[in-house]
Amino acid sequence: MQSTKSKLLSSTMVPLVMMAGVAVVGAAVASQVAVRPAYAACNPCAAKNPCNPCAAAKCNPCAAAKCNPCAAKCNPCAAGTCNPCNPCAAGGGSASLKCAVPRLRTAALCNPCAAKACNPCNPCAAKACNPCNPCAAKACNPCNPCAAKACNPCNPCAAKACNPCNPCAAKACNPCNPCAAANPCNPCGGCNPCAAGGGVELTNAEAAATYDCLRPMMKAAYAKSDNRIAVSYASWRRYSKRAYESATHGGRYVQNYANDKARAYGLYEKSGKFPAGAQLAKDSFSVKANGKVSLGPLFVMEKMHTGFSKESDDWRYTMIMPNGSIFGTTKGKGAAKVQFCIGCHQTVTPEQDSVMLLPQEYRVGR
């Protein structure tokens, strides 16, 4: 077990350190780029700014296409459903835009750095041939806010710092300045979803709303497995007040359910040994920094008869993927693949019968 932990630790830490390095360099580069007028002019966050290329329908490079599934508001990714950059393109899977976290989604869409430079949806991708870049066009393009003369009040490139339309007017307090510290679009800011990775923290209300939105999708997804618990767990009693972040399941948001035979689960530290037939289920979802959410696995524990498996305290572990795959189950097909579940759950005190307890603040009363 120790060797497995060490292995995981090493394979986790190396990429993390590398990512941190990339993030630091990326932030530094972004902060340099952000003061360039053309870059700033592409900032779709300047909400009420008349210089905002998304403000006027006529000049909005995204408004026109009827086939744009995201035509509302300022979608810089007007392409068809086959465009992998199109946030509306995905469907039929375990990802959900409908349930995306609005606060994070808004921040991400407003972030002029949201996409990599090579992303054709990135209005700030500097290439002149990028049709999404309203500044890329020729000077005669009426949609190009940079095309006009410096005296054009809408020209964000009119260089004077005192020009209220100039989002590059350098003062930090300028709300048009994408580098202004409190601006969620600030590529250097902590709110920047393109900054370093890491867990995404939801408010209680956001976690609850996201979970409620995803529930029908979870039910449909896990049912693909034909597993009887996957089909029935949603009708069991729920022991968590709302979805909460689970460090032991990769930072996913989870909820805890238990069937009637496992009702002692509500006693938490005093639950004692569970009887055969007790079943616990934990559904899950992930949140990305850009607010997009997707389903995670359904984690299932079933208490089997005495002697089923000494090392697992007679629990049978099953991990049901959101596409219906069950890659392994304790003492069953692919048992080796879920062996790590036993190893992890063995770390709790013997009185807890291999059951991990949810944090105090999320527990419901019995």
Next chain:
Amino acid sequence: MAIVLFSLWGFAANADFADGLQAYDGGNWAAVLAAWRPLAEAGDAEAQTALGGLYLGGTVIAANPAEAARWYRLAAEQGDPVAQLNLGDLYIRGSGVGRDLVQAYLWLSLAAAQGRSWPERRRREILPAMTAAELAEAKRLVKGWQAQR
């Protein structure tokens, strides 16, 4: 000797997949891909199905239904029932592939024939939307596919 070597290879392949599953549980996305992609590319149907799921999820890799359909198809053609039912579902939704109820019926039928009830239910749902000609074509494809096996 050959049997021993084959067994060792099988063990290593399983260990790799298990590593990927553990990494997936732990949210270590880079390790998930490092474990599963080579297996999928080497033709492992289980890894292909897993990768298909990742391309629909959008957490580990950017969502790409077309790529999901591609991996599901590779596994489905090898007989993986989860890949078959998911590919059939994508054909119904027109996600990653063009909407095609004949193909949907084919893949759902192949999964249902392996004892799965979800694809059986899903197949019943699309029947009212299919023409008689489409249904006949779909049944012919199913028969042809099963005859090949």
